[in-house]
Amino acid sequence: MDFSFPLDARPIYIPAEYTWESVADNKQHKSDYAFVGAGRLLGEGYFVADGVNQHGLSVAELYLPGEAKYQDYTESNSINLAPHEVILWLLGNMTSVEDVKKNIGTLNIVGVAAPLINIVTPLHWIITDAEGNSTVIEPTEKQLKPKENPVGVMTNTPQLEWHIENLRNYLSVRPKQYAPESFGEYVAEPFSQGTGTMGLPGGYTPPERFVRAAFFKENIKPAKDETEGVNNAQHILNTVRIPKGIVITQNGEEDYSLYSGTMVNNTQTYYYTSYENHQITKLVLDEELLSKKEPIVFKYQGNTESFDILNTRL
Template structure:
């Protein structure tokens, strides 16, 4: 399970960030995909060729599969688990036929803006094809944002594909995105200030201090609660002044929904945890990856050298220095 959000700093630069919460060890690392790269496909014999280069978190499984990233046009995207997904059983003539785990590669490689996405996605057919690593059809939905701040959520269910404008800049997992938006109506009382005093008969009850305005903010790890918590913190967190401050702010926002190991146990005894957090600067564009085992952030900026490389370039994750001992 995962949480994602968009964010704007004081320079009007937009960012997309996400937690990658999963039980199966994905083993991803930063990968830069060059322009005009050809991807093979599990859904079609011809595969597809991209126009734009991009960088994100991925893994080479007889070809790179990425789960988030940002492209040279400033379009960022992230794939999140979505159990309600329903995909096509058959390919469509004249369409780009993709497995669900290939959609993000196609978006980052071919989309220049949110309006461009809405137009081009009309010719995409998402098929029920298993992923070679997980051996299942991966149920996904996607958040996509561009460097103007426009953001949408893509979901495919039995009634077809929906591209939904995202007015709150937040996304989590099930249920469907429209449900999460309606559920915000249950939390209009939340605010970052103190609650005013209330009278009960002749008694005047005062709050216990700062933070009382957020009483009722859900603190569990369900997608429903993570959505509300992220929407609240995104709305009220102080605006960062520049890029470095924005990445720092995003780490603190996502700290609110990060899942430590052992706190979210599944029916089979396995557990989800936040394997990494990804941050995408849509203005530069640049990708940042912060793994669970080591909070050091690895930064990869798209350069002309990477964009024109003959093959994808994979980067090792940075590690922290030794802690300084203070006597």
Template sequence: MCTSVTYQTTGGDQFLARTMDFAFELGGRPVAIPRQHHFSSVTNAAGFDAPYSFIGTGRNLNGYIHVDGVNEYGVSAAALYFAGQAHYAATPVDGQINLAPHEVLMWILGNVKSAQELGDRLASLTIVEAAAPLLNIVVPLHWIISDKSGATYVLEQQADGMHYMKNPVGVMTNSPDFDWHLKNLSNYVQLQPDQHADRQYGDLAVNAFGPGTGALGMPGDFTSPSRFVRTVFMREHTETVATIGAAVNALSHMLNSVEIPKGVKIKADGSVDYTQYRAYMSMNEPAFYMQPYNDQTITRVALTPALMTAARPTEFTLATTQQFNQVN
């Protein structure tokens, strides 16, 4: 279960940010993939190539798997859980690019220069039921894709086929499907950043308790529909900033509203969903920022020419703050 959101600075710099909410420890770290990297595939022996370089959260499981990132052309994407609604092909299709769900994000970042190009190439793509390493399950996923022009889309494959939809609100969470979330926003048209006016009920004048009453009724739980509504509101009304550093800071505060602390969301099997990390993809730099749960220090890695042309993928250790400043 995750939340994603796009953001634009006053100068036009574009960002995609996400929380990674999961019970199973994924163990990801920033990993830069160089140009012309070859990925193996669980759907076919040939695998697939990634002509373009990208950086994001990855892990080497007899081959790198990424769940988010940004490429050298400023295309960013994130994979989010889509339980109960994702539907994939049972077998590979001859003549198609056949990918397992967990491989789609690497193909996107390694092969397209814009969100529009991805839409143009989807007819040649088949997503196949195939289990992911480590989890050993067919991972139900959908994807948010954005580029430095600000174009943002959602990719979902359901029983009735593949859907590639413009994202007018710049937010995505989990199930239900994206169109359902958009319709659900009609239930929250009363939300506003300023306080509601006083009301008269009969002879009684009812006064608002103060600032913040405009957000009365905004859902505060950790379900996907509630996180979607909350993040749309935060994105719409959080002040716009000018610099890249200020944008990462603003996104961090926005995602604070949906971060899941350990222990407050327990699944039926007793496992605990929590926000393992937050990631911030800066499309104009391009650069990747990662903020883990256990240490809120943000690690930044720019996608430099040296990383793009390296002989092999480059892993980065997350920065840590070992102690607090002592105040007497």
């Protein structure tokens, strides 16, 4: 989660039957399913940026500036939501990617600003279920249509199809070392290991980060269990995390990675590391947590940044 504003998103639990009111049309919605993720209280309701629900459906929202298009009116026969509310509806009401595909057309996304930051957030969403299916929703036209995601990676603008096509520019990038080459009588030996990764982009634009994430995801040694899987995910995300001072916006603000979240669909588990502390904290949607009937935002305790309850670490 990158932003130039400290969103203060913390690990969060939203229970089933949680009721919230959309700022798009002031109508109330009730969640059918509980979920965990990262978020905070934002105005009168809760903002969630990513998470996994009790059916193993996970969703993350990312920026799509310049290409996200919303409606300027509500519709009586549609579910009207502000952009920042879509993830609440998905996690609270959908069970699988197939479920999303069947119901996403009922949404009408209205361009209403999010509280606190006071901007209409240009978002798109990547959705994965417990069966490993993945889809992307990009609101570039009125009728929302799920997009197949054969790569399993998503970043910011441009749209998914462009990023996938761009991978054709990096066919020479590989894990394996290149062999020495002769130039006349001179044999050019590799300086060291890693020659196969020459050409892998190293900047922080969305296209460069997409290529890096796709390359690392495709080639990292497969995990044997959940702990190794989370560790792999952290290694991949570390290749695209932005430190403070490296990316400065046109307004002179620092755009940086506020936190990193990893969702495990099969065990309904959320793993979180903050910018200040890379120690991984684990939050499980277990029976104890499911018994809670009110939302919980997990607070840090002191400089150690440990959580006050359900604090289990890898």
